Amino acid sequence: MATGANIAPALKFSEEIEARSGQPVSLCYQCKKCAGGCPMSFAMQPYNCDLLKLIKYGEKEAVLGSNTIWLCIGCRTCGARCPNGIDISKVNDVLREMSLASGKKAGDPRTAAFHQSFLATVEQFGRSYEAGTIGLFKLKTASFTQDLALGLRFMARNKLKLLPDRIRRAGEIKRIFRKAREAGK
Ligand code: SF4
Numbered sequence: 001m002a003t004g005a006n007i008a009p010a011l012k013f014s015e016e017i018e019a020r021s022g023q024p025v026s027l028c029y030q031c032k033k034c035a036g037g038c039p040m041s042f043a044m045q046p047y048n049c050d051l052l053k054l055i056k057y058g059e060k061e062a063v064l065g066s067n068t069i070w071l072c073i074g075c076r077t078c079g080a081r082c083p084n085g086i087d088i089s090k091v092n093d094v095l096r097e098m099s100l101a102s103g104k105k106a107g108d109p110r111t112a113a114f115h116q117s118f119l120a121t122v123e124q125f126g127r128s129y130e131a132g133t134i135g136l137f138k139l140k141t142a143s144f145t146q147d148l149a150l151g152l153r154f155m156a157r158n159k160l161k162l163l164p165d166r167i168r169r170a171g172e173i174k175r176i177f178r179k180a181r182e183a184g185k
């Protein structure tokens with residue numbers, strides 16, 4: 001028979017996720033409407049709704065090491081379809097930060113490396129910078145020659161600019177990143 005000591009860790013984990021994401025994870029009743037509309041479901045293992053089940057069970061290791069949290073593109077389709085208004089993209093934001101803070105390796109480290117490379121260029125230039133993202137990603141994953149031919153073709157067709165576009169007041173974006181870090185987001 002389960003004791004209070006047995007179920008406490010599971011509750012602690014799900015309560016932490018609810019508090020940090022502002023999402024009522026405990027209201028999920030596995031109708032799977034979120035997974036049905038998620039454009040990344042084809043690559044997610046587990047599906048986004050199954051991730052919520054793992055959170056409720058307190059499976060912290062499996063959740064923070066999951067590739068699913070890195071594959072989410074933040075389209076928020078799940079939140080729009082969920083009868084209980086659970087926006088899994090906000091849950092995934094929290095889980096990514098927790099995963100990085102815990103030093104956990106994602107199932108496929110390339111997804112985490114791409115996420116970090118993309119955000120680093122947005123922080124630096126105020127908007128996305130594809131060539132910079134690719135360069136950082138290659139450094140992080142030591143995959144310098146992979147997709148080289150494709151990259152050259154993109155450049156030849158002017159689809160991949162070597163220099164970044166900058167926005168006015170890019171410092172404001174850096175401040176947002178800094179404040180988010182200070183807030184532990
Ligand atoms: S926000 Fe993420 S989990 Fe939700 S539908 Fe979009 S890709 Fe899927």
Ligand code: SF4
Binds near residue numbers: 028031033081082
């Ligand atoms: S749509 Fe909402 S309630 Fe249904 S499985 Fe997804 S998160 Fe849970």
